[in-house]
Amino acid sequence: MQRIFLVLVLIGVLQANAQDNRRYNPAGMLSLGGRSTVSLFNDHENEMTGTGVGGQFRLRFSDAVNTEWFFDYITSDILNYAHRTDYHIGWSVLFYPINNLYYFLQEEEFKPKFRPYILAGHCFDYSKIEAKVSPLDGPMSAERWSSAVQAGLGTHLELSPRFDISLTGQYMIHLGNHIETDYNFSTGTISFKELKGASLAGHVLVTLSLNYKIAKLWGFTRR
Amino acid sequence: MGIHQKIIGLFLLTSSLVYSQETPWSHWANQSSYFKPSLLRASATIAPTRFYTQQTTIALINGFVEYVLENRISVRGEANIMAPNGKLLYTNSPEKFPRNFTSIYAGFGYHLGKRNWKFDLHAEPGIAISEMAQPFLIFPIAYQWSISPSYMLKGGTSFYFSKYCHFFAEINYSNGWIRKTPLTSVSLAQYGISAGLGFHVITKKN
Numbered sequence: 001m002q003r004i005f006l007v008l009v010l011i012g013v014l015q016a017n018a019q020d021n022r023r024y025n026p027a028g029m030l031s032l033g034g035r036s037t038v039s040l041f042n043d044h045e046n047e048m049t050g051t052g053v054g055g056q057f058r059l060r061f062s063d064a065v066n067t068e069w070f071f072d073y074i075t076s077d078i079l080n081y082a083h084r085t086d087y088h089i090g091w092s093v094l095f096y097p098i099n100n101l102y103y104f105l106q107e108e109e110f111k112p113k114f115r116p117y118i119l120a121g122h123c124f125d126y127s128k129i130e131a132k133v134s135p136l137d138g139p140m141s142a143e144r145w146s147s148a149v150q151a152g153l154g155t156h157l158e159l160s161p162r163f164d165i166s167l168t169g170q171y172m173i174h175l176g177n178h179i180e181t182d183y184n185f186s187t188g189t190i191s192f193k194e195l196k197g198a199s200l201a202g203h204v205l206v207t208l209s210l211n212y213k214i215a216k217l218w219g220f221t222r223r
Numbered sequence: 224m225g226i227h228q229k230i231i232g233l234f235l236l237t238s239s240l241v242y243s244q245e246t247p248w249s250h251w252a253n254q255s256s257y258f259k260p261s262l263l264r265a266s267a268t269i270a271p272t273r274f275y276t277q278q279t280t281i282a283l284i285n286g287f288v289e290y291v292l293e294n295r296i297s298v299r300g301e302a303n304i305m306a307p308n309g310k311l312l313y314t315n316s317p318e319k320f321p322r323n324f325t326s327i328y329a330g331f332g333y334h335l336g337k338r339n340w341k342f343d344l345h346a347e348p349g350i351a352i353s354e355m356a357q358p359f360l361i362f363p364i365a366y367q368w369s370i371s372p373s374y375m376l377k378g379g380t381s382f383y384f385s386k387y388c389h390f391f392a393e394i395n396y397s398n399g400w401i402r403k404t405p406l407t408s409v410s411l412a413q414y415g416i417s418a419g420l421g422f423h424v425i426t427k428k429n
Contacts, residue, residue, distance in 0.1 A: 034347070035348060036374045073350075075371060080407045083403065160295065210348075
C-alpha cells in the first residue's frame with residue numbers, strides 16, 4: 001500500500017514539475033465566434049433542409065478539453081405547406097484526442113494546422129411550425145419547448161494562434177414533446193397534433209464557425 | 224563644345240535617365256505599410272445586386288466597418304439596405320420581390336498580399352430582413368416581414384494609398400431563404416459588386 005502511495009506521489013510530483021516547465025497553458029482561453037448551420041435529414045415528415053445562423057463562445061479548461069456555448073436560429077420548409085423555426089441554446093464539450101503539447105507549441109513561425117475533436121453536449125430547443133397559408137382569422141401554428149442531446153466530430157483549422165475556422169458534423173436528438181403535421185393534399189387543409197411525452201426526433205447539423213480568442217481568464221503564459 | 228559643357232551635358236542626361244527609372248508609383252512601394260494591426264476602416268457605397276433566381280436587380284446601399292486584429296486577420300460588420308427610389312438599377316417591376324430588404328452580417332476577413340495592396344477574403348454569417356411584395360392570390364393577404372438566416376462570402380482587393388484613404392473593389396455572394404410566404408419559399412441567392420473610396424485610421428501606436 002505504501003509503495004502504491006509513493007508511486008502516486010512521485011507521478012504527482014513529476015506532473016507538477018512538467019507543468020512548471022511549460023511556457024504556455026491553454027486553460028482559461030475565451031474565444032468568440034459566429035456560425036452558419038445546415039440542418040439535414042430532419043425526422044419531421046416532409047421537412048426539408050434547413051439553414052441557420054448563430055453565435056458562440058468557447059471556454060477552454062485544459063489541453064484536451066474545451067467547451068462551446070452556442071445559440072442557433074434555424075429555419076426550414078415542410079414541403080410548401082408549412083415552415084419551421086428552431087431556436088437552439090446549449091453547450092458542448094470538445095475533446096481533442098491529439099493533445100500532444102509539441103503539436104500545439106510552435107517555437108518558429110506559425111503554420112496553419114488542423115486540430116480534430118470529438119464533441120458531445122446538451123441544448124434547449126424552441127420550435128414553431130406555421131402553416132404557409134393561414135385562415136383569415138389569424139396565423140395557424142404549433143410550438144413546443146424541448147431538450148436535446150448532441151454528439152459528433154469536427155476540426156479546427158487554425159489560421160493564426162488566435163483565429164480558427166471550425167467545421168462540425170453532429171447528430172442532435174430531441175427529447176420530449178413532439179409536433180406532428182397532417183396535410184391533406186386533396187383539400188389543402190393542415191392540422192397540427194401535439195404529442196406529449198418522450199419521443200425521439202433528430203437531425204444532422206453541419207456547422208461552419210469562425211472564432212477568435214479574445215481573452216485568457218486564468219492560467220499563465222510565460223515568455 | 225568644351226569639356227565642361229560635355230560633362231554637364233552627360234550629368235544632366237544621366238540624372239534624367241536615373242529619374243526615368245522611377246515609375247510614377249514606385250514611391251508607394253517604398254512607403255511603410257498602412258495596413259497593420261489596429262487599423263480601423265470603414266466606407267459606404269452603392270452596390271448593384273442581382274437576385275439571380277428571381278431575375279431581379281436592385282441597388283443596395285452597402286456600409287461596412289472593419290478592424291484589423293492581426294497582420295492577416297480582421298473582424299468586420301456590414302449592412303446592406305435597399306436603396307430608396309433606386310430606379311437607375313431597379314428592375315423589380317412588376318414588383319414581386321422583395322418590397323423591402325436589409326441584411327446585416329458580421330464575420331472575419333483574411334488578407335493576403337504585401338504592403339499596401341491587399342487581396343481580401345471574408346466569410347460573414349448574418350440575417351436578412353425582408354418584406355415580401357403582395358402575392359397574386361385570389362384573396363388579399365398582408366405584406367409580411369420576416370427575418371431569415373443568411374451568410375455572405377466576399378472577395379476583393381484594397382489599395383491603401385495614403386495615411387487615411389484607400390480604394391476597394393469587392394464581389395460578393397450571399398444566400399438565404401424567406402420561408403414566411405404563402406407559396407413556396409423564396410431564395411435570396413444573390414451576387415453583387417461594390418467599390419469605392421474607403422477611410423481608415425491606425426488606432427494604436429506601435
